[in-house]
Amino acid sequence: MFSKTLLGLSTAMTLIATGAFAADGDKSLTIAIVNNGHMINMQKVAEAYTEKTGVALNWVSLEEGVLREQVTSDTATGGGQYDVINIGMQEAPIWGEAGWIEPLNFGDDYDIDDMLPAIRNGLSYDGQLYAAPFYGESSMVMYRKDLTDAAGVTIADNDSWDNILAAAKAIHDPDAGVYGVCLRGKPGWGDNMAFITAMVNSFGGAWFDKDFKPTIDTEAWHKAINFYVNLLGTYGPPGSEGNSFNEILALYNEGKCGMWIDATIAASFLEVDGVAYAQSPNAGNPVGANWLWAWAMAVPTGTDKAEEAKAFIEWATSKDYIQAVANHPDFGWGAVPTGTRKSTYANPEFQAAANFASAELAAIESAAPEATDLKPYVGVQFAAIPEFPEVGSAVAQDMAAALSGAKTVDEALEASQDAAESIMKEAGYFE
Known part of the structure; x- marks a missing residue:
């Protein structure tokens, strides 16, 4: 498991230390997100990411329908406007097959097997994950x-x-x-x-x-x-x-x-x-x-910062991110993004804070896509x-x-x- 003290930033810091960013020194990522509560909270939690890595995060927060139109247009044409995008289960396997988004392969500490099977399958094509779930839902x-x-x-x-x-x-x-x-x-x-x-x-x-x-x-x-x-x-x-x-x-x-x-x-x-x-x-x-749905994070092939974008996604969808939200003074266990990991639902602190936990998990597990x-x-x-x-x-x-x-x-x-x-x-x- 990544260090809790560093909020799981080791991968991103390694990229920066080895000069993975562009030669012009631009240490920034442009991230298109839907304007839902968990995404808005992420902007505050991710201040720690910028503090530890020096990576500036430029957020483009859009209403759901507008987000879909803009992200689809930019990704399909390889426009490169965004480095990280919010997409869901409708797009992920189709765009993965089409080569519009990058495959995601994370380290062992990420524990991909902790992901709820229905959510993981819905964001994969031919067994390969193409978008990592930030939160899932039924x-x-x-x-x-x-x-x-x-x-x-x-x-x-x-x-x-x-x-x-x-x-x-x-x-x-x-x-x-x-x-x-x-x-x-x-x-x-x-x-x-x-x-x-x-x-x-x-x-x-x-x-x-x-x-x-x-x-x-x-x-x-x-x-x-x-x-x-x-x-x-x-x-x-x-x-x-x-x-x-x-x-x-x-x-x-x-x-x-x-x-x-x-x-x-x-x-x-x-x-x-x-x-x-x-x-x-x-x-x-x-x-x-x-x-059954998940708002997930993907890397469009049009970006020239693919590795840096994947490092951010690995952090933002990890167990450590969930713990960071739980530890944050403005949030706590009742506000962590749910619907993604078995370990979240097994956590007694989450169970105590979220009276909806069992109903939510039952709904996700009974969905039939x-x-x-x-x-x-x-x-x-x-x-x-x-x-x-x-x-x-x-x-x-x-x-x-x-x-x-x-x-x-x-x-x-x-x-x-x-x-x-x-x-x-x-x-x-x-x-």
């Missing part, structure tokens, strides 16, 4: 038990959607500033479609059939989207079509959400007392009802094919329109089917 129900108790309702693991609807109705009290349920509505393949796809899965639906023909304008999608629009439109906050993770997190911490079904990582940032957790609901099909008879693609809330971001983004706009009332559900699904078919035909999947 999805689960996070609800105010004080409100459900007062209303005389209960929420169980793998509950039915009908019971979720009944619970939302029972705790919905807009006059008191409390909405029964908060769910993603902001359009984006990783925004509203992350939640919607998991819900569609639970109704027995999928994105494509075995020939990769879109299956959006189908009975399962109609049932799921009608339910979604009714649930969130009736018992959610006004303007939900503009809300994604960060917006709902703020609403929840203001006491305005009675229930939230979203990324397990949210539990690290909830500031409301009395929150309880349950495994994701389903409409008869639990396979794919909870998603493998291809099945129902879906021919890898991925839970996405399809791990190059065309999915375009397909998912187009459908996301129609789903937001259905939620806002700009389109009927039937109109939205018909338009989504047409858009998806056009994209997949142009890509050559079928005639």
Whole structure:
């Protein structure tokens, strides 16, 4: 294990000492990150990295959708704007196969076998890791038990959607500033479609059939989207079509959400007392009802600082980094990035600080990204094919329109089917 005193910086310091940086003396890395809580915390924790190594870290913090657009464009063209990038499970294996990002091979002290298998596999191609997970997640129900108790309702693991609807109705009290349920509505393949796809899965639906023909304008999608629009439109906050993770997190911490079904990582940032957790609901099909994701760090092949970037990633995704967050006066064990390592969940200090730990781990371990008879693609809330971001983004706009009332559900699904078919035909999947 790396020295705790040096926060695991020995690899990076060796690189600097041996002159691994460019001859012009530029000891800096430009890092593109999503503007989520753990990433923001990293900027403060990583001050120790700069202090010990002399490497200046230039952070580019972007909203999720904007990050994806900019990073994809720069990486695909070898632009070299960034030395380290945030990507996820949708991109990592595809970009690794395409040669857009560098393979990652770390020293024995990194203990790659400590990584949760589902997370490691999702960030690898042909057994090779191409992106190291900064945090991982599934999805689960996070609800105010004080409100459900007062209303005389209960929420169980793998509950039915009908019971979720009944619970939302029972705790919905807009006059008191409390909405029964908060769910993603902001359009984006990783925004509203992350939640919607998991819900569609639970109704027995999928994105494509075995020939990769879109299956959006189908009975399962109609049932799921009608339910979604009714649930969130009736018992959610006004303007939900503009809300994604960060917006709902703020609403929840203001006491305005009675229930939230979203990324397990949210539990690290909830500031409301009395929150309880349950495994994701389903409409008869639990396979794919909870998603699997990791925000990970990768090195684009366009950078001329690949080795230095890998050294930073090795530190930032190590056991020592987790310990550094735990030791930091502004954070502690309840704020460490989760969903990546077995050792985190085995740590008694983490267990004591994180009442969500067992629920989160159970959700991650039960996620089912493998291809099945129902879906021919890898991925839970996405399809791990190059065309999915375009397909998912187009459908996301129609789903937001259905939620806002700009389109009927039937109109939205018909338009989504047409858009998806056009994209997949142009890509050559079928005639």
